[in-house]
Amino acid sequence: MRESKQYSRRQLFTQFARPPVSKPQLVISNTCDNLYGYCESCIDICSEQAILWQVDKKPSIDAEKCTLCQQCIGACFINAISITD
Numbered sequence: 001m002r003e004s005k006q007y008s009r010r011q012l013f014t015q016f017a018r019p020p021v022s023k024p025q026l027v028i029s030n031t032c033d034n035l036y037g038y039c040e041s042c043i044d045i046c047s048e049q050a051i052l053w054q055v056d057k058k059p060s061i062d063a064e065k066c067t068l069c070q071q072c073i074g075a076c077f078i079n080a081i082s083i084t085d
Contacts, residue, residue: 032058032080042072
């Protein structure tokens, strides 16, 4: 007879019952105007200061600070910001 392994309730609910949850993130594409000129429309609108401006590079988004309010998506006039799953 095969011995069965005993699991606690916590193990059953945390390890087996729930699939890993991936948080959606904001992504800035390579069409961002900051690569070719100067634009801060997304940075100015972000109340959490989650978007970091970089000279001659596309801005980066701090996932820890970002609340996914999507205000930066509306502020970007060339639609360079999108959400990924």
